[in-house]
Amino acid sequence: MRSAVLVTGASRGFGRCLTLDFAREQDLKETERLARVEWEKAAGTGELSCFLQCVDLSNPADYTAKVDQVLLQLKAKSYDRVFLVHNAGSLGRLGLVQECADSPTELAQYWELNVTSVLWLNKRFLDVFGASRDELLAKTSAGDAKQTQLIVVNITSLCGIEPFKTHMMYCTGKAAREMHHRVIATEQEVAGKVRVLQYSPGPMDTDMQQTIRESPRVDPELRQQFADMKAQGTLIPPAQSSERGVKLAISGDYETGAHIDYYDLDPPTKNPKSNIKRAIAAEKAAAAERAAAAERTAAAERLAVVERGATPERVTPAIAAKDAAGTERAAVVQRVAESASAQEEVMGDLATVQLAMAELVKMQHAIAAQPSDIRVRELEKMNEARLREEEEKTKQRGLELQIEMQRTKRRELELDFEREERKKDREEQAKLIASLIERLEPKKD
16 A cells, blocks of 8 residues: 655654654554554555655745645655645744734734645645545545545644633634534545544643743643643653554544544543543443333333224323323422422421520520629620520521421422322323223124
């Protein structure tokens, strides 16, 4: 399989690691996937090609011409698979939104490098390697097994899906690229010629990371968080993240357009975040199974009634009414439980007040038994004042309790009435079903 790779921003840092990992066979060993084995063979036989081209992605005149030159070379050699890796990018000015730029020109320059150039490269590569308009509108693939497959890899960030203070320009650029690549994946998926991977390499130990840690314009809490990661040695080595991303891109073991983080590729026992995702997925699956079981039970009940002679058209409303009555009964029971719980809470508060009053009475009696002096009299007056205050609170609480009890009684009466209504409804439903069955059963001679 003849493959070509184009990596933007490949001269240093993470881009250099990506280029080396794509090119070196040893970085792709110890894998069982057929796609990776084929990739190793391509690297070993020289069928893997990487072009080196100096391009200024902030200058449209420069990158439009040079991209077309590269496309001519790739098209002429008829590669089976082409990787377009969007790694180039910049932080932009750090700081609050109102501090992000001094002029619209500065914003336009940032957008050109980080977004516009990406959109244009994808447009031109899709012109050459993507599905045609007719193929996409026909919603069918041309079916040629030797068609070139384009894999677009967007090096993204958590900033592309979550807002970070003092990172407005960086977050906005990454978010725009995220959505752009999701649109590509959605449009091209039907033809199968193009796949999209959005790989987030995680917090790496790079020059960009150092800039964030040292900039006084960065949110202090965020800056401290990254400083702690640096001190604790938990920043990710670029080569380590690059190896994971490249292996994932080559394997094809991802949903096209998906955002996959470095930590998502950790074993479940190592990454709590992955554990949470798996737990959520398991809960969703369990909920779906419960819903399916409920539907099977309802279907069995309908079938049983039909087998007794009633038609689905006549039976379904009765069963639906029965299901609704059951739901309403559950709601009534829940309201009764809540009312009882509130009443218990009020009674508990009253008991607490009564205990406090008893303690005050004991203190008053103890003071009365002591010698009569100034300090004892002052204490007695103070306790009497506290006792009066507690009595007032008790009276107030007693009134509140009476109101609550009246509300509870009224609610109980309402619930009794509702239960009677439900009972009548169930009896009428039972009579209806019995009448239907009686009418449908053949009469005996």
